[in-house]
Amino acid sequence: MLQIDLAEALTLIAILAATGAIAGVISGLLGVGGGIVIVPVLFFVFIGLDIEEEVRMHVAVGTSLATIIFTGFISARAHWRKGSVDTALLKSWGPAVAFGVVAGTILGGNVAGEVLTLVFAAVAALVAVNMAFKPAEGAARSMPRTPLKEILGTIIGLFSVMMGIGGGTLSVPILSFFSYPIRLAVGTASAIGLIIAIPGTLGYAYFGWGMSDLPPLSVGYVNLAGLLAIVPLSMLTAPLGARIAHAIPPMALRYCFAAFLAITSIRMITSVL
Numbered sequence: 607m608l609q610i611d612l613a614e615a616l617t618l619i620a621i622l623a624a625t626g627a628i629a630g631v632i633s634g635l636l637g638v639g640g641g642i643v644i645v646p647v648l649f650f651v652f653i654g655l656d657i658e659e660e661v662r663m664h665v666a667v668g669t670s671l672a673t674i675i676f677t678g679f680i681s682a683r684a685h686w687r688k689g690s691v692d693t694a695l696l697k698s699w700g701p702a703v704a705f706g707v708v709a710g711t712i713l714g715g716n717v718a719g720e721v722l723t724l725v726f727a728a729v730a731a732l733v734a735v736n737m738a739f740k741p742a743e744g745a746a747r748s749m750p751r752t753p754l755k756e757i758l759g760t761i762i763g764l765f766s767v768m769m770g771i772g773g774g775t776l777s778v779p780i781l782s783f784f785s786y787p788i789r790l791a792v793g794t795a796s797a798i799g800l801i802i803a804i805p806g807t808l809g810y811a812y813f814g815w816g817m818s819d820l821p822p823l824s825v826g827y828v829n830l831a832g833l834l835a836i837v838p839l840s841m842l843t844a845p846l847g848a849r850i851a852h853a854i855p856p857m858a859l860r861y862c863f864a865a866f867l868a869i870t871s872i873r874m875i876t877s878v879l
Contacts, residue, residue, distance in 0.1 A: 621651060622835035629673070630840030632866065634681045634796075634847025635859070640840055641771035642866055644670040645726060646873050648832055653877070658819035661827070663719035663726075665820065667770030668810030668827030669836075671803045674772045677840045678799035684848035690793025692786075695749075696801075702756040703773070703801050706763025711806055714768040715813025715827070720878055726769045727874035729776070734867035736779050737860050747784045762798070767806040772799025775867065788859055792851055 625647045629640030648666035657665065685691050714722060749755060758780055766773045774795035781791035807828060814826030823831040851859060 618651065618655075619835050621647070622832055623839055626673070626836035626838065626840035627843050629836065630677055630680075630843030631847040631850070634684055634844040634849070635792075635851050635862065640677045640844075641670040641674055641769070642730070642775060642870055644673055644836060645770040646870050648829075649723070649874070649877065652821065655821065657821055659719055661719065661814070661817055661819055663722040664715070664810065664814060664827040665824060665829050665832075667714065667722060667768070668807065668814060669829045669832045670770035671767065671806040671810060672828045672833045673836050673840060674799050674803035675807060676837045677844050678772050678796055678803055680841045680844040681796040681848060682793070682800060684845045685793030685796050685851075688793070688848070688852060690789050690852075691797050692790060692794045695794055696797055699755070699759040699798070700801055702759030703763040703798060704805065706760035706765075707767045707802050707805050708763075708809070709760070710764035710767035711809030711813070713764070715810060722768055723874050723878050725765065727871045727878070729765055729769060730867045730874070731871035733775055733779050734864045734871060737782075737867070738864035749784050763802055766802045767809070770806075771802075772796070773802045774799065778863065782860075789851060792859070793848075 625644060626640075629643045632640055632643055645666050648669055649663060652662045652666060682691065750758070762773055762776045762780070766776060769775070772795070774792065777795040777798050778788070778791045781794065782788060786794075811826035811828045814820065814824070814828070817826070820827075821829050821831070823829060
């Protein structure tokens, strides 16, 4: 069984609590559910704790999804109050996103940890490049019709649940491409995160049930210690991120989004190499 002395335990709790505070701000600011920060931090914390490589990334992803249930709700509520959630899009896109989540959870729960790490890094890098270099103004585009619209929703659900993120990493750039205002895209993405996080968390708990070498206090691939250390501050700081999103210029918001994705991608790729 994993042994952690008191000093290490307190240090770990402090790191995870700080992660929660940062993740909450980013959740509200970018509509990404905070997973873009939580997954790599948990991943590297688990390396320091000598958690087995076979389960390390799975637990990081599953725990991140569990935190998004809470931070995503707070963030979505804050954006809802500011009128930045497209409920019509949620109703039409929700079933396709949910289907992608189910498929992605089955896939993610059964592939090697290195695969999840590379998926995370590759998708984050592609989206960072798109957001950083995409022209601020372009031809107006409307959302595609069936079945392309549903295909896009399925892709968002599938890759997001494999990465342990709330959906904003993919849905914000896609909605921006189809001429959605960035603040409306971010607000809607925060609500999409709930569609991803709830079934995703249950799925990772199920597929990790009975696995050996899991960290203490784990329910399948969901670590309750990490969840309890991260969630409180992330819930407190998510509304702050939403206020910042409505106070800064849209282009600054876009570059902020791209920078976080680029940094995360580089860190995850170097960990594999």
